[in-house]
Amino acid sequence: MKGKKPNSGERELYHFIHDYHQQYGYTPSYQEMVDHTSSKTKSHIAHQLKKLEHAGWIEKTPNLPRAIRLNHAVQQSPSQGLIPLLGVIQAGAPIPLPGSDFAMFLPEDSIDIGSMLPVQKRRKDLFALRVLGDSMVDSNIQEDDIVILEKAQQANNGEMVAAWMLENEETTLKHFYKEKNRIRLQPANHKYKPIYCLPNQVQIQGRVVMVVRSC
Amino acid sequence: MKGKKPNSGERELYHFIHDYHQQYGYTPSYQEMVDHTSSKTKSHIAHQLKKLEHAGWIEKTPNLPRAIRLNHAVQQSPSQGLIPLLGVIQAGAPIPLPGSDFAMFLPEDSIDIGSMLPVQKRRKDLFALRVLGDSMVDSNIQEDDIVILEKAQQANNGEMVAAWMLENEETTLKHFYKEKNRIRLQPANHKYKPIYCLPNQVQIQGRVVMVVRSC
DNA sequence: GACTTTATAGAACAAATTTTCTATAATTAA
């Protein structure tokens, strides 16, 4: 459920913060957000802010008044390097792949990293996901990292992939290993056990080509 | 009193607010200004802020926390996002910082990542280093990762910095901790021990703002 | 030197802001 695209309320809140900051040079207080959005309580604002932060739109320093940062990368110029940030990847969360009906509704949804990729990899079929949880720590990928994947239907052994498992109906980030008659999806955290499934029960959605961490 | 040029203390304060805002996206509290300037009381800060406002350098909304507006447009340089990749970082290897004589570097040595950084962090004074060795594995940074740093003279506790140690005459990537009378430089690998030194024997060269890994 | 003005300190106070807790409606899943 987490990592969903912001709903209309969250979008309204984000826009208000953005406009307010544009106008005053600092961000609004919770009370002001209540007064100018459809939310009617500060606790609700807090709730929505947490979701916005989780989705990577804002950063907020706890306990500090008006300490919100907008994480938008203002893309005024049309850049080919835009990669849609689809959401978070976590067990249980199916990822809507771009291309079909996915539309970026705000420029903040995208990150411009394409231009730093090797030329061979500069393709259109790249997308990004924010990592949730600790299932990849052994591969030095931590929570809130952003993984950039290229769309792929298959993978080589050892590669890190986003895989859709038909049975569980979920997408996860795992290392891919094709064994004799089955596929082994190996978490990069010794705490978690590998998942075995039949080849026809796994759909590779993408292969990780880059990891980015904002500190 | 009106229009007087700021004295050294006021200039120091203004610069601190400016830098802080550049770094965090919001302005500091009075207490933080006390902590990071030569003023020792909040009332003194208030006094200096009034003068700065009279002189037209800032605007301040009364009674509101962190509601300061810098009246001098921050020069948002039309950066192409190019960040010089200075080399590798490893114990024993001093890093030549860009800026002065390091104006020219081959384009292959640069990576274009600036455009994906949050706006607040888009600055000229960014540089990149390739990580050598395993001294940062506990922070999920592995060999060959590229760390992007912003030039900085100081750091907060826990931040990852590139630090130049006068005594050893070397630069390393460590976590920064200011203790009572000394600085602790903590490797993010339990195999290595922390380094302790006096504040005047450490020079912060940059603060890590991003990590990038090509897979 | 004596006087005035300005700069700095310190602490108490008042105000604004965020967080937390509990409770209820709305939505979704089973």
Place this chain on the structure above:
DNA sequence: TTAATTATAGAAAATTTGTTCTATAAAGTC
């Protein structure tokens, strides 16, 4: 349906923050 999860509300508590007041030091003026 029922149960579970999420969204929203409300108010109080905890925290951070800005202001005010008084006092002392420094600097400039005559």
